[in-house]
Every structure is written in C-alpha cells, then in structure tokens.
Amino acid sequence: MRMLMPTQSDTGLRYEVTFPSATAAKDQDAEFCDIVIDDETRRIRFHDYDEIYSIPGLYEQLFYYELKCQxxxxxxxxxxxxxxxxxxxxxxxxxxxxxxxxxxxxxxxxxxxxxxxxxxxxxxxxxxxxxxxxxxxxxxxxxxxxxxxxxxxxxxxxxxxxxxxxxxxxxxxxxxxxxxxxxxxxxxxxxxxxxxxxxxxxxxxxxxxxxxxxxxxxxxxxxxxxxxxxxxxxxxxxxxxxxxxxxxxxxxxx
Ligand SMILES: C[S@@+](CC[C@H](N)C(=O)[O-])C[C@H]1O[C@@H](n2cnc3c(N)ncnc32)[C@H](O)[C@@H]1O
CATH class of the missing domain: 3.40.50.150 (Vaccinia Virus protein VP39)
Structure with a gap:
C-alpha cells in the first residue's frame, strides 16, 4: 500500500488517500483509491467523475499532485x-x-x-x-x-x-x-x-x-x-x- 498521511492545505494535499498495491491495481478503466472524508473511508473509482468533482480539490490532488498528470x-x-x-x-x-x-x-x-x-x-x-x-x-x-x-x-x-x-x-x-x-x-x-x-x-x-x-x-x-x-x-x-x-x-x- 502507498499511503499518504493527513494533509496541510498549503501543500495542495487535503485528503488522506490510499492507493491499491501494484498487484491489486486494476486496469485503467477500473482504477480506484480509498479516501478518508469526515472519518469515513470511501472507495472512489477514477471514472466516478461526478463524485470526484463534487469534493473540492480532490481531482487536482489525485491526478495532478499524486499521480503527476502532465x-x-x-x-x-x-x-x-x-x-x-x-x-x-x-x-x-x-x-x-x-x-x-x-x-x-x-x-x-x-x-x-x-x-x-x-x-x-x-x-x-x-x-x-x-x-x-x-x-x-x-x-x-x-x-x-x-x-x-x-x-x-x-x-x-x-x-x-x-x-x-x-x-x-x-x-x-x-x-x-x-x-x-x-x-x-x-x-x-x-x-x-x-x-x-x-x-x-x-x-x-x-x-x-x-x-x-x-x-x-x-x-x-x-x-x-x-x-x-x-x-x-x-x-x-x-x-x-x-x-x-x-x-x-x-x-x-x-
Ligand atoms: C479524465 S477527465 C479529463 C478532464 C480534463 N480534460 C483534464 O484534462 O483535466 C475526462 C472528462 O471527460 C468527460 N467525458 C466523458 N464522456 C464524455 C462525453 N461523452 N462527452 C463529453 N465529456 C465526456 C468526463 O465527464 C470527464 O470530465
């Protein structure tokens, strides 16, 4: 498991996110991560755009900060x-x-x-x-x-x-x-x-x-x-x- 700890707003990291291990990671069209919001862990598929966009800053954190989208x-x-x-x-x-x-x-x-x-x-x-x-x-x-x-x-x-x-x-x-x-x-x-x-x-x-x-x-x-x-x-x-x-x-x- 690659684990990211709770975050500071000035780093651009706001959420505690856990990505699956390399072996558990799915195909690109089924990718997911777990995210803790208000002490609850939610599994989010990368294709659940409605859910991701609804959580301020999550799209930027996941794709641009953590996964280095260029x-x-x-x-x-x-x-x-x-x-x-x-x-x-x-x-x-x-x-x-x-x-x-x-x-x-x-x-x-x-x-x-x-x-x-x-x-x-x-x-x-x-x-x-x-x-x-x-x-x-x-x-x-x-x-x-x-x-x-x-x-x-x-x-x-x-x-x-x-x-x-x-x-x-x-x-x-x-x-x-x-x-x-x-x-x-x-x-x-x-x-x-x-x-x-x-x-x-x-x-x-x-x-x-x-x-x-x-x-x-x-x-x-x-x-x-x-x-x-x-x-x-x-x-x-x-x-x-x-x-x-x-x-x-x-x-x-x-
Ligand atoms: C990975 S996101 C890319 C968003 C943005 N272009 C970027 O680079 O940050 C893919 C986007 O395509 C949109 N999308 C998927 N199917 C679509 C369709 N049939 N027509 C228009 N947009 C669609 C999704 O809702 C989502 O916002």
Missing amino acids: SPTVVCNRLEAAGADFDTLRVLDLGAGNGMVSERLQEMGADTLVGADIVEEAAMAAERDRPEVYDEYVVDDISAPDPENRDILESHDFNCMVSVAALGFGDVPPEVFAAAYAYVKEGGWVAFSIKDEFLTDGDGSGFARMIARAIDSGALELVDRHVYQHRLSAGGDALHYASVIARKRAELRP
Missing part, C-alpha cells in the same frame, strides 16, 4: 510549438472537466474558451474553482445537443478544439469527438491526447480507425505527434499517451 501542459505546449496563434484562438474544450486544460490555455492567451462535458458536476466544479476561465460551458451529449446548446456551440465559430485525457475508456466516444469537431471551421486546430495504444491497430475503441482514415484522406492534416508520460497509474506504473496536433481540412467519419 497532459494539459504537454498538449498546450505542443499546440503552441506547432504555431497556433493563441491571441486568436476560439477553443472548444471537449471533456473539459473542472477546467484544468482551459486554465492553461487562458494563461497562454487564448481568446475564447467554451467547455463541454457530459457530467453536470464538471461544470459546477469549473464554476466553483475556476470561475474566470470559461466564456461558456455546455453540459450535454455533443452528438445530440439540445437546440439551445447547439446554438451556443454554433455561435462561437471555433477555430480550435482540444480534448485532453477524455477519449476512450468509456469517456468520449469517436462519434462525439466527430460531432464536436464539426463545430470547428476548416483550417482550425485540433489538439488531443489519447492512450497511445488507442491510436494503434486493434484498439477496439474506434479512434485508431477514424483518425487513421482521416489522416489518409487528408481530412486531418497531422502536424505533430508526440508520445509522453500522461501520469502514473494507481499502481505506480507510467501510463503513456500520444499528444496529437492537427489541422482540420474536412469532416470526420466515425
């Missing part, structure tokens, strides 16, 4: 290095969560930031913890949004979409990614991170097929692909993701 920094820096002009970026942040990625994009000078997530608690946490970051935040199924949410998405004339650590694993499926991408104008930037294996053959998620076909057909112009350590697993192993930076040239077919 994805927002890596993807945003690669987007900048690829030549995106941040002052003019109108960004759709798909699977936005509580705003970690858009906070970084805002620091880098992005013009407009619109979050989109399927979980209501994500929008509530973004408003609670980063109220100055998003211009708007849509909670919906982006492949079939309510008319008023569709109007919001259409109104921003996006020239960039980012999706960090939100693709596959029961999160954003290919058809939702393609639907969100449709709100980006041609020539716009597309920046995402995804488990490296999901972009190789036989991943089963459908992303490999969709992205490979889009690159082959020219719908997606690949600018940069970079494999990096996304974070540690609950069991302490390095998890590798690919950061992909591309330009939209035509629609995607999931």
